[in-house]
Amino acid sequence: MTLKPRSLRLSIFFPLAMLLLVGSSAMFWISKTAKDSHAQAEAHQQQATKALEVVVSTEAALLAFDEYLRDVTSFNQIISQDEISATFVSLRDDVAGNIKELSAQVEMGVGGELTPQLEADVNEWFAAAEIILGLQRSRHIPTIDTLDQRRNQIQSKMTLIYELARQYEERSVIENRVQFQEQMAATQFSLIVLLIIGGLFAFYRANHLATAMRRLSSGMDRIRKSEFDFEISDAKRQDEIGDMARNLVSFSDDLQELIATKEHVEYLALHDALTGLRNRRCMDRRLESMSSWTNSESDLAAYHLDLDRFKLANDTYGHHAGDAILKHIASVLIKCVSATDLIFRVGGDEFLILSHENATMDKAKILAKSIIERVSVPIAYGDANLQVSASVGIAFLSQSENDPDVLLSNADLALYDAKGAGRARYEFSSKARRIQRERRNAMLEELKHAIAHDELTVFFQPQVDVASNEIVGLESLLRWHHPERGVLSPALFLDVAMENGLSEKITAICIDQSILALKTWRGLGLKVPGVSVNLAAVQLGKPGLVDWLHERVLSSGLQPNDIVIEIVESVLFGEHEDLAVSHVKKLRDRGYRIELDDFGTGHASISNLTRFKVDKIKIDRTFVSGMDTNKEKRSIVSALVDLSRNLGIECLAEGVESDPELEVLLSLNCSQVQGYAISRPLSLKSTSEWLLSHANAASVAAHTGS
């Protein structure tokens, strides 16, 4: 790696390396000194020990000589002169040898002038001993006392020498130790001084670095807090800190750009490009952040605003006109509301205003009126004047209802009411509306429970050709066996089911039970041409319906013409060709019979019957009921019967409740009937029984007839 000329590595490593170098050389020096001193001390010690050993050995030799002398001079045994002589020579030489060695040691500093004296004494002792041992003839024999005296002289000198040797040893040890300690002290002192100097330098560098780091850190902190308006002084440095500082500066610049971009993106994400108003996402987010609104000070009103006839203007004058209208509306709304109020464009022509300022009934009325008035002012667009109006639903946030979702749905309901009550109006969210909605919600829950617990079943109402007394079909009718409210008709719950995604389940229940019923009857040997099933627009509009139904029918062993699909006029003859219509066409093409239910009550014109060929029309009960007494109804039914016959479409009268009605229908050549006059809707079991009894009656009639 390359080092910058002013790299921190140098300024950190150099003092560190110096410290290490100094420390290790000092340690090396100390250990070498210690080793040398130890070796020297050892040598001294060895010498001193050797001297001591020689002293001890000399004493032993002296003692041996002395003991022999005492042994001989106790005169307890007669020892030959030769033996005495030999022993004497041996012991004497031993002593002499030791003393010679002692002299050598002495020369190295143990005893000084003592050894010559010792040698003289020993020689005197030897001389006296020689006489007393009879080795040297003399008339004057030394006394034992004399010998003892000599011996004592020698002993005292030996003691002295021993003491000196010991002292010498001690001294040498002490001297070595002192020398070693002095060397150590000097080394340690210089080491400490060097370490302090190095340490101070390293501390200075570290402090310097730490300060720079702290500056950078506080700079980063400021950047993190989006305070970009300051100068990073270290940026001019030539070392790594300088690098960091420069990187920080560029990071700061990048971050500023990034923040600007982010803000822009966020703005785009949360605002409507056309009007510049906040969009639905922004509203959702705003409402999320206001999750708890229990504080009464933060009263809030939601104004849900929807443009009337905007679609018309849009369709008539084009999208540019629509855009112009929307821009105009946005500017109008901005003028109307207070500065703190928030305006969102939440849909194509829907706006929502959240206001803290205008959160009382009175203020809301004024604001709503003002908005409606201003919106209603025509806008010049090219040559034309465009005019739209606005309906406003207003809801308030209250202590009891502090859920933002509830607020919005209340406002929505109020808007719905406003629209329902005519346009260019405002309505407040009412308690009755809320209760109604709550009931529907309760019903929905119950319905879900009911589906899960098989409380929904299908009843059947026979359709009979009274002319031939033959069964022409059975209409399956959905029933809810409510545990508390008894059997409920679909009119009470079907809307709720359709609006809340339960249509497919309902469809499945109807189809499956119908198939089951048909198979049951045919299993009993009954002649039943088919079962009709009511399918609403929502049910028909579900993707995949046709294949699903077809698969069900075929897999159960039935044929498409066993199943009749009953639909209302509005499904077929609406404004648009939708998925429901195409499904009906496909079903007809696959062989399913299509019957038009409640015929005569829809908005479609009769001419539409030519556009779509159905298999049968079912004349609505409103015309049939009371037709025996009401001439007008009879005329309508008559006309409808004639119409169908002329178009080649079968015809059936619904809701036939009395024999007079039956007679009238027969007189009008409408023989296919359904209603209480024949049978009320029955459960599967009862239907089976009814069909059996009907078949038996028919057979009896036939026999009777024959």
Added chain:
Amino acid sequence: MMRLIQIVIGLIVMIALAPLSVADESKLRDQFRKPGTITFPEGSPYSPQVAALGKKLFFDPRLSGAQNMSCASCHNPSFGWETPAARTIGAMNQPLDRHAPTVENLAEAKRLHWDGRIESLEAQAREPITHPKEMNNSMESVLARLNSIPEYKSWFENLFDDGVSEAAVLRSIATYERTLRSGHAPFDDWIAGDESAISSQARLGLDLFVGKARCAACHDGWAFTDFDFHDIGLKTDDLGRGVYEPDNPSAQFAFKTPTLRDVTLRAPYMHRGNLQSLSDVLDHYNRGGIDRPSKSEDVRKLNLSDVEIDALLAFLETLTAYDTHVTTPALPPEVPLR
């Protein structure tokens, strides 16, 4: 105040007399210093072998007729080479005429026995062996006996030209006896310069010994004897030296001055052992003994106080060696095992 003056004067006197007293001390030390050597006579030279042979003979009871006494019977080293009997009991179980004298420190003695009738240790050794009252043997018998003991025979033959002979036997014993020297005593340490070796009481005793008590008049020299004969005024019918010097008045009732080294071991005292203790001895000298023409002039009434007598006793105690123990030799068997 008076006391202080006395002390001061005493100090001054002491300082003034110090050189004198040092000179006196040195003289005293020389007076009693033991010689470093033992001088053997021309005709009887020392050898350790002869001395050892002599020691065996000295301790061998086979030298007596009944083989019931050795020299050591009456010259027992435990009693300072004497015997505790007042008059020595001989081989015939009869008391002899006199108390057994010590054989210590006799190498240089010119005359031996209480009366000095013998002049060499060799000659002296013969006397008790052959004396009927003492060991009751004859030299012939001794020689025959020694010849019959193989080890003795071989030693004699090794050491002497003519083997077992009377001369060789006597010379051996005499040689051994010449080696007998009193051991090193506290007083010798004092002589060597160790002032603390003897008590101040003993030191006072020394002064009395050489002074007022006049002991050193006869008990002089390293062995505390002049080896001469003196009548000390003891009541006795024994003429002592007078038998041999009838014409010498001072020899009548005179006996040889005994050595005082190891004297504490040698009770009873005097030539017949009639003084039981050293106190008795000192008491005798203090009173001066009975008056007789022959009595030594130095023996007279001394007027020593009890303190002084105690001091003298203390001094005498310092003459006994630290170690007086003597080991005895193993004697050769009568006949060889095979």
